[in-house]
Amino acid sequence: MLRYLVRRLLLLIPILFGVSLLIFFWIRALPGGPAESLLGERATPQLVEEYRHRYGLDRPVYVQYWAYLKTTLSGDLGVSIADRRRVTYDIRQRFPATVELAIAAMVLAISVGVPLGFVAAKRHGGFFDNFSLVFSLIGISIPIFFLAIILKYIFAIRLGWLPSVGRESITSNAEHPTNFYILDAIIERDWAALGDTIKHLILPAIALGSIPLAIIMRITRASVLDVQNEDYVRTARAKGLPPATVDRRHVFRNALLPVTTIIGLQTGLLLSGAVLTETVFAFPGMGSWLRDAIFNRDYPVLQGGILFLAIVFVLVNLIVDVSYAFINPRIRYS
Amino acid sequence: MRTVSTRLAFVLVAIAALAAVGTAGGASKAGGTFVIAGASDPTYLDPALVSDGESFRVTEQIFEGLVTLKPGSTLIRPGLATKWFSKNGKDWTFLLRRHVKFTDGSPFNAAAVCANFNRQYNFRGPFQDSTANYYWQAVFYGYKHNDSSSLSKSLYKSCTAKGKNTAVIHLSTKSSSFLSALVISSFSMQSPKAMKKYGANKGELRNGTFYPTGTYAFSHPTGTGPFKFKQWVVGQKVVLVRNDHYWGKKPRISRVIVQPISNNTARVHALQSGEVNGADLVQPTDVPTIKKNKNLKLLNRPSFNVAYVTINSSHAPFNKLAVRQAVAYGLDRAGVVKSFYAGRAQVAQEFQPPQLFGWTSKVPKYPYNPDKAKSLLRSAGLSLPVNVDFWYPTNVSRPYMPSPGLNFQAFSASLEKSGFHVVPHSAPWRPDYVKHVNDGTAGDLNLIGWTGDFGDPDNFLGTFFKVYHPQFGFHNAKIFNILARASAETNLKKRIALYKQANIMIMKFLPAVPYAHSQPALGMQKKVRGYVPSPVGTDPFAGVYFGGQ
Numbered sequence: 088m089l090r091y092l093v094r095r096l097l098l099l100i101p102i103l104f105g106v107s108l109l110i111f112f113w114i115r116a117l118p119g120g121p122a123e124s125l126l127g128e129r130a131t132p133q134l135v136e137e138y139r140h141r142y143g144l145d146r147p148v149y150v151q152y153w154a155y156l157k158t159t160l161s162g163d164l165g166v167s168i169a170d171r172r173r174v175t176y177d178i179r180q181r182f183p184a185t186v187e188l189a190i191a192a193m194v195l196a197i198s199v200g201v202p203l204g205f206v207a208a209k210r211h212g213g214f215f216d217n218f219s220l221v222f223s224l225i226g227i228s229i230p231i232f233f234l235a236i237i238l239k240y241i242f243a244i245r246l247g248w249l250p251s252v253g254r255e256s257i258t259s260n261a262e263h264p265t266n267f268y269i270l271d272a273i274i275e276r277d278w279a280a281l282g283d284t285i286k287h288l289i290l291p292a293i294a295l296g297s298i299p300l301a302i303i304m305r306i307t308r309a310s311v312l313d314v315q316n317e318d319y320v321r322t323a324r325a326k327g328l329p330p331a332t333v334d335r336r337h338v339f340r341n342a343l344l345p346v347t348t349i350i351g352l353q354t355g356l357l358l359s360g361a362v363l364t365e366t367v368f369a370f371p372g373m374g375s376w377l378r379d380a381i382f383n384r385d386y387p388v389l390q391g392g393i394l395f396l397a398i399v400f401v402l403v404n405l406i407v408d409v410s411y412a413f414i415n416p417r418i419r420y421s
Numbered sequence: 422m423r424t425v426s427t428r429l430a431f432v433l434v435a436i437a438a439l440a441a442v443g444t445a446g447g448a449s450k451a452g453g454t455f456v457i458a459g460a461s462d463p464t465y466l467d468p469a470l471v472s473d474g475e476s477f478r479v480t481e482q483i484f485e486g487l488v489t490l491k492p493g494s495t496l497i498r499p500g501l502a503t504k505w506f507s508k509n510g511k512d513w514t515f516l517l518r519r520h521v522k523f524t525d526g527s528p529f530n531a532a533a534v535c536a537n538f539n540r541q542y543n544f545r546g547p548f549q550d551s552t553a554n555y556y557w558q559a560v561f562y563g564y565k566h567n568d569s570s571s572l573s574k575s576l577y578k579s580c581t582a583k584g585k586n587t588a589v590i591h592l593s594t595k596s597s598s599f600l601s602a603l604v605i606s607s608f609s610m611q612s613p614k615a616m617k618k619y620g621a622n623k624g625e626l627r628n629g630t631f632y633p634t635g636t637y638a639f640s641h642p643t644g645t646g647p648f649k650f651k652q653w654v655v656g657q658k659v660v661l662v663r664n665d666h667y668w669g670k671k672p673r674i675s676r677v678i679v680q681p682i683s684n685n686t687a688r689v690h691a692l693q694s695g696e697v698n699g700a701d702l703v704q705p706t707d708v709p710t711i712k713k714n715k716n717l718k719l720l721n722r723p724s725f726n727v728a729y730v731t732i733n734s735s736h737a738p739f740n741k742l743a744v745r746q747a748v749a750y751g752l753d754r755a756g757v758v759k760s761f762y763a764g765r766a767q768v769a770q771e772f773q774p775p776q777l778f779g780w781t782s783k784v785p786k787y788p789y790n791p792d793k794a795k796s797l798l799r800s801a802g803l804s805l806p807v808n809v810d811f812w813y814p815t816n817v818s819r820p821y822m823p824s825p826g827l828n829f830q831a832f833s834a835s836l837e838k839s840g841f842h843v844v845p846h847s848a849p850w851r852p853d854y855v856k857h858v859n860d861g862t863a864g865d866l867n868l869i870g871w872t873g874d875f876g877d878p879d880n881f882l883g884t885f886f887k888v889y890h891p892q893f894g895f896h897n898a899k900i901f902n903i904l905a906r907a908s909a910e911t912n913l914k915k916r917i918a919l920y921k922q923a924n925i926m927i928m929k930f931l932p933a934v935p936y937a938h939s940q941p942a943l944g945m946q947k948k949v950r951g952y953v954p955s956p957v958g959t960d961p962f963a964g965v966y967f968g969g970q
Binding site for chain 1: 569654658680681682684
């Protein structure tokens with residue numbers, strides 16, 4: 088297992104090198120640059136030239152890439168051209184928000200999707216199964232921003248039950264030593280802040296979790312249907328084991344394997360920044376930050392932010408792969 | 422079905438139970454806290470190093486300049502200087518307000534004034550970045566030591582402190598527009614003691630980008646204003662608290678929170694749900710939503726912008742006056758303003774808003790007249806239709822031009838009726854379009870505009886027409902000359918006369934056709950009182966208070 092882990096971690100090097108190359112040249116292939124974006128109507132040709140020179144954007148691309156690689160390898164992701172803060176500082180501020188949102192969305196998706204998928208499979212062809220099919224189709228096909236706006240309109244604007252923007256009430260004085268607000272509230276034993284943070288997570292998590300929920304539900308259903316027709320399940324039933332025990336020990340556990348893969352992939356995707364959800368709910372995470380960086384052609388933020396997310400994505404997938412061994416003892420890595 | 426209903430009910434109950442935790446919409450109910458939503462975080466809180474409205478929204482409350490604007494207007498009134506005068510237009514004497522202190526306890530005096538001006542004058546290297554120190558370069562042109570050949574000789578020469586309460590600013594040439602420019606937050610007074618203590622002048626280039634290494638610009642901005650800095654949570658809020666030792670009338674609210682919400686709709690939603698008390702940059706499409714809501718009201722920001730159609734005079738046949746006049750008569754400006762500005766704009770007759778001195782009703786007018794346009798084209802020896810390459814931006818909504826695509830379509834149709842054949846050409850606003858416009862490569866005609874920075878005609882007319890710009894492609898010594906003279910003139914009456922004359926000359930020459938002065942909107946809860954929107958966007962919060970519904 089250890090050897091496998093080391094090998095996978097070593098594989099990170101070529102992957103990240105490839106990612107860095109892709110990001111670097113993709114960004115520069117976009118028309119225009121940060122000067123034109125930031126100066127707007129004031130972008131005179133003189134100012135643009137001066138700007139490009141000051142930031143070294145007039146040097147050959149390979150020289151720029153080498154400079155970028157050197158500084159990145161030393162752990163310096165640079166400084167944002169638009170807001171002039173260190174990229175690592177913004178990541179420290181924003182990544183915890185995205186993590187909390189992604190986890191909340193996945194908790195919702197798993198806790199609702201897996202049981203619904205299981206029940207749908209057990210009642211295969213029945214009303215609940217058909218209902219779950221329609222439910223999952225809606226979940227997959229409804230645009231996130233539309234669902235987000237509908238949720239906001241009902242629960243925030245009309246009913247006033249839940250907030251429509253941000254991570255916490257704007258007047259909150261809660262302390263945030265780690266920037267993971269839920270964790271902070273627990274550490275500080277600030278239960279009001281905990282409730283406030285959860286309240287701010289509900290609507291974004293429902294909007295963001297809608298697609299993973301639908302996918303997890305369908306995969307769980309399909310997987311359970313497959314597994315319950317396996318020979319070993321039939322054998323277990325033939326042995327006279329109670330149906331609940333067969334489901335728990337033999338069906339559910341084995342059916343979880345493909346679901347775990349999907350959960351891992353979806354979690355990685357959610358951690359990569361929920362652009363639309365974060366934008367609609369003014370949630371200060373990685374997604375809205377990178378969206379603004381694209382508009383501003385903020386090269387350091389895009390390079391640093393995307394590279395960071397690539398590392399996260401690869402690591403999440405590694406964790407998922409390792410977790411297989413715990414879910415299914417037959418799998419051994421060597 | 423029963424199971425489903427039960428579970429659905431459970432989910433709804435759970436949501437409602439969680440909703441009950443904490444206080445919904447507590448922001449607006451917290452006594453004395455005014456929460457306003459802008460579009461983004463400030464860049465820094467050192468006003469000398471920023472040029473964006475979101476930074477100024479905050480710095481305007483913390484810092485004060487020598488002169489300020491009368492709320493809701495562009496008229497200059499005393500700020501930290503009670504009086505000022507200049508006999509020759511080059512040496513400007515400011516008599517300073519006495520017994521004023523910065524919020525760190527250090528005194529505001531003539532030495533502090535000179536320290537502030539000299540600080541920017543002596544900027545070197547990355548501090549001369551045009552985006553960071555934009556307004557110094559726009560107003561004073563250069564530094565003591567220019568690091569870039571594109572910078573000009575500095576208008577600022579030196580500053581003399583005569584005793585504690587008199588500061589004299591010496592300019593290298595005569596200028597009057599600089600006085601109006603002093604209202605910009607970039608030239609407000611900052612505590613020299615705090616700047617030194619927290620490293621305001623420390624910065625370095627990291628990967629080619631300037632980064633301040635001191636903490637002043639992030640967590641220790643120190644001014645004399647009605648509010649002082651409390652906290653900045655990046656991406657979430659900037660908190661200011663009342664300066665209880667303020668020299669002037671103290672604010673009635675005890676705290677201001679500025680929340681960045683980049684999505685326009687989300688800003689309005691936050692206003693509707695009561696999470697914020699006010700929202701700036703309301704889009705015309707959201708105006709009816711606010712008007713219909715009984716708890717909300719709409720505030721109008723005085724118009725301080727101009728949308729116009731550039732005519733590139735370096736392109737034949739637009740080098741002929743008759744053809745430019747034909748364009749002016751062929752643009753249905755009144756129709757566009759009526760159709761696409763939701764009643765929040767007026768037809769522009771010249772390049773500066775009517776609120777600004779120098780505006781005159783005596784400029785030549787060009788009402789929509791397709792027949793006259795055609796006859797002008799024929800008089801220029803052209804056969805109809807005349808091809809015109811007309812550019813417009815996509816993916817953008819500017820305060821002066823909320824719907825560029827629709828404006829373009831309407832103008833296109835009216836030009837087609839006026840003897841032109843329009844060849845449409847679009848480009849995304851960021852970054853292609855503006856670059857092409859400024860480079861003079863955005864066709865024969867293009868849609869663009871300008872929002873003023875400070876209350877001086879030089880910021881409009883001077884920006885466009887004081888020198889040659891590839892965008893317009895014309896050389897007209899008379900126009901260049903009169904605008905240079907107007908900028909330098911120290912006698913206000915003479916300045917006004919010069920700008921009126923310049924406006925008439927420009928509208929006769931027609932380097933472009935102005936078409937709209939729009940009126941931006943803000944949304945507020947009805948209980949918010951005393952909020953006066955500024956034409957230049959830097960609204961003071963000191964007068965805000967809460968009344969009954």
